[in-house]
Amino acid sequence: xxxxxxTAPRSxxxxxxxxxxxxxxxxxxxxxxxxxxxxxDAGQLFVRSLIRSQLRLGxxxxxxxxxxxLAFPLMLGLVPGLADSTIAGLPFDWVLLGAxxxxxxxxxxxxxxxTATRNEARYRDLAGDK
Numbered sequence: 001x002x003x004x005x006x007t008a009p010r011s012x013x014x015x016x017x018x019x020x021x022x023x024x025x026x027x028x029x030x031x032x033x034x035x036x037x038x039x040x041d042a043g044q045l046f047v048r049s050l051i052r053s054q055l056r057l058g059x060x061x062x063x064x065x066x067x068x069x070l071a072f073p074l075m076l077g078l079v080p081g082l083a084d085s086t087i088a089g090l091p092f093d094w095v096l097l098g099a100x101x102x103x104x105x106x107x108x109x110x111x112x113x114x115t116a117t118r119n120e121a122r123y124r125d126l127a128g129d130k
Contacts, residue, residue, distance in 0.1 A: 046123055
């Protein structure tokens with residue numbers, strides 16, 4: 001089985017629409033940036049660093065969300081009478097899940113996207129793609 005590299009057409013540049021209507025980020029075509037990163041040892045180091053930072057970010061956000069998610073049932077189990085209380089006729093545990101978890105999901109997603117974008121911008125600066 002041979003290895004095949006698939007790249008975008010060379011005519012796509014930053015800001016020009018792709019066939020699906022999206023615009024590419026960065027100052028040079030994505031394929032050229034990828035090839036430039038593969039050509040040198042420093043480029044390979046930058047790519048590995050980006051992959052490690054994105055993996056670390058994903059693990060931190062995922063574990064943080066998991067800890068918060070596990071804190072809700074622990075709180076309900078450890079605080080006496082909390083699970084039996086109601087707010088506006090709704091059980092407290094339902095209100096906690098409905099009004100407490102969804103904002104945490106949104107905040108986690110927002111933080112992840114913001115930090116991942118910053119990591120990629122740092123990579124582009126280091127790789128010379130402006």
